[in-house]
Amino acid sequence: MNEGAEALHEHLAGGIGQVARCWAVRRKDGVQMGFTDHDRNLTFAGITFRADTGLSARALQQATGLSVDNTEAMGALSDAAIREEDIAAGRYDEAEVTAWLVHWADVSARRIMFRGQIGELRRGAGAFHAELRGLTEALNRPVGRVFQKPCSAVLADATCRFDLDTPGYxxxxxxxxxxxxxxxxxxxxxxxxxxxxxxxxxxxxxxxxxxxxxxxxxxxxxxxxxxxxxxxxxxxxxxxxxxxxxxAGCDKRFETCRLKFNNGINFQGFPDIPEEDWMFVHATQAKNKTGGSRR
Structure with a gap:
């Protein structure tokens, strides 16, 4: 437990809680915003958490194991805070969210209660509802390599390694x-x-x-x-x-990787893997019966 969390624990042990909840939202374009359900602005960690946004949140659901922690933030749409056109444009999709429980009279006494991303975001009647997904959400996604002919990498990612700033692309x-x-x-x-x-x-x-x-x-x-x-x-x-x-676009074929991007050494597919019809063909239908490769 860090020093700020210990101070918060001592404050709560006193029986009279002067606490508020604060949220920091960081969009993919780098814009960072702070919100609080307290009646005045709070500032810490280099962020000013605004009190005039009408933001509130449901109780955080947490569980042991790999189940997904989740909660929901709700608030009013306004030009000064979260604008409807920004939501419609997708600027808050998968934005990073950190939530604290804070002693509002001494903001150094605080504890992180949630860290994750914005999932489904709904809007209507002048308000928004944002589903917040915990860090364990990533564990629901399949990982690992698939044996397939096309490349599994995304152009210019860590496995592709192609530099898109190369002239001509x-x-x-x-x-x-x-x-x-x-x-x-x-x-x-x-x-x-x-x-x-x-x-x-x-x-x-x-x-x-x-x-x-x-x-x-x-x-x-x-x-x-x-x-x-x-x-x-x-x-x-x-x-x-x-x-x-x-x-420039990539169609995931080995020929494109080699000829268009000169990046065949980093190709992440298996261009020589046999097709399904080849693997199931009966031996008597094969043209070459010498015991060598059919390719």
């Missing part, structure tokens, strides 16, 4: 037109092969949608223009000329 510039928040039209970037960015990533670099991104569904040349279409629309408004970043 990224384009940054303004989109001449944006249609339905998912179709981006560019002029004068025909130097990349058609389909170069397909299965890649588009990130918004400025404006109201800055920091949001989407997966690229199609990348084709139409006359003098290049048209990049996303699988899902960006959930924020954008104006023509919005600055974007396009990242």
């Amino acid at each position: 990224v384009y940054e510039g303004g989109a001449a037109q944006v249609e339905d928040q998912r179709r981006f039209i560019f002029a004068g970037i025909g130097s990349f092969e058609p389909g170069w960015f397909q299965r890649g990533r588009l990130e918004i670099l400025d404006g109201e949608a800055a920091g949001l991104s989407g997966a690229i569904k199609r990348d084709r040349i139409e006359g003098a223009d290049r048209v990049v279409e996303l699988w899902e629309p960006i959930r924020a408004s954008m104006n023509p000329g919005v600055l974007v970043r396009l990242e």
Whole structure:
């Protein structure tokens, strides 16, 4: 138990509790916000926890073993705190959350009660409800390698090791037109092969949608223009000329890894694994009966 937790324990042992709950929310874009259910602002750990946000929370459910700790935070939507358009844009998806129990008269006496991420987030009637998922949530996800022909890595991750900042794999510039928040039209970037960015990533670099991104569904040349279409629309408004970043796409094939990215040594698939029809073929139907390889 740390010193702050010991001080809080001593305070609670006195029988009169002057405690409040505080939450710190850190979004993936680096924005950090603090909230408290106390009637005045509290400051510690370099964060000011605001009291005027109307935030509250249900009692934390905790259990031993590997069950998921969970709770729910509720609050009013406001321009000064959590805005409805930011929720709609997905800026709070999987945001990190830390919750403390704090002696409000001496904030050095505090204890972390919860640490996790925002799961399902609902909004309506001027309020939001955020499901908070504990650190053990990650243990529900399957891990390990799968024996398959396609690569299991994500382009430029720790296993792929490709550097996307290599010249020729990224384009940054303004989109001449944006249609339905998912179709981006560019002029004068025909130097990349058609389909170069397909299965890649588009990130918004400025404006109201800055920091949001989407997966690229199609990348084709139409006359003098290049048209990049996303699988899902960006959930924020954008104006023509919005600055974007396009990242080359990978279809997970060994030929693409070797020829397009010159990264075959880090390929995380098994390109020579036999197909199912090969493994189940009857020996009498094989053309080569010498006992050697069929490949």
